[in-house]
Amino acid sequence: MSKVAKVEAPYKVLVRDIPLQRTFEVPATDVDAWLRGLPMRDALGRPEGDPEAGHGKAVLELYADGEHVFAVGPFQGHLHVACSRCVEPVKLVIDEQLRVTYMPKHEMPADEDEEDAADGESDGAEVGAGDLDVFPYDGEVVDLEPLFREQFVLAVPYAPLCREDCKGLCPQCGVDRNSTTCECKPPIDPRLAALKGLKLPP
Numbered sequence: 001m002s003k004v005a006k007v008e009a010p011y012k013v014l015v016r017d018i019p020l021q022r023t024f025e026v027p028a029t030d031v032d033a034w035l036r037g038l039p040m041r042d043a044l045g046r047p048e049g050d051p052e053a054g055h056g057k058a059v060l061e062l063y064a065d066g067e068h069v070f071a072v073g074p075f076q077g078h079l080h081v082a083c084s085r086c087v088e089p090v091k092l093v094i095d096e097q098l099r100v101t102y103m104p105k106h107e108m109p110a111d112e113d114e115e116d117a118a119d120g121e122s123d124g125a126e127v128g129a130g131d132l133d134v135f136p137y138d139g140e141v142v143d144l145e146p147l148f149r150e151q152f153v154l155a156v157p158y159a160p161l162c163r164e165d166c167k168g169l170c171p172q173c174g175v176d177r178n179s180t181t182c183e184c185k186p187p188i189d190p191r192l193a194a195l196k197g198l199k200l201p202p
């Protein structure tokens with residue numbers, strides 16, 4: 001895959017331009033790139049470049065108080081992931097009220113910096129929605145990308161479902177049991193088989 005150099009930095013704001021209000025659009029290509037690394041997506045082998053990856057839009061007010069920068073406003077979007085049982089697409093809707101603080105890096109607690117490296121599988125875990133979040137910035141440029149990426153990553157549940165009672169795929173023949181019935185019989189649990197053996201003396 002060729003890497004196209006970014007002409008602009010659509011999620012970056014110069015601190016000297018603050019206060020301001022701005023609308024930030026997150027295109028599907030970015031959503032796709034952010035989600036591609038998620039364990040769920042990899043496990044299910046979703047096709048790359050999913051054109052329906054999602055979309056997001058934030059209308060943020062940014063203002064500063066001393067060295068702290070605040071970003072407040074609604075974030076709306078949606079994304080598509082695969083159902084954890086039948087692999088059909090599931091649309092997840094995001095509708096959050098963002099309220100985050102940007103602090104100069106040197107004021108941040110040490111381990112909060114390494115977000116990129118550390119965010120592994122615990123990502124769908126609870127992070128109190130609407131709570132005050134804190135992100136680092138370098139003192140001159142506020143980069144909103146990690147904030148937007150987090151909205152999409154947190155929106156993906158540990159095991160997404162197309163519907164509550166999705167029947168999933170048949171583990172033997174692979175048909176989608178929501179739409180097709182097959183004749184497969186569930187495999188016999190070896191422990192049960194052993195019990196049967198005991199109960200049936202020759």
Ligand SMILES: [Zn+2]
Nearest residue numbers: 083086162166
């Ligand atoms: Zn499903």
Ligand SMILES: [Zn+2]
Nearest residue numbers: 170173182184
């Ligand atoms: Zn089957």
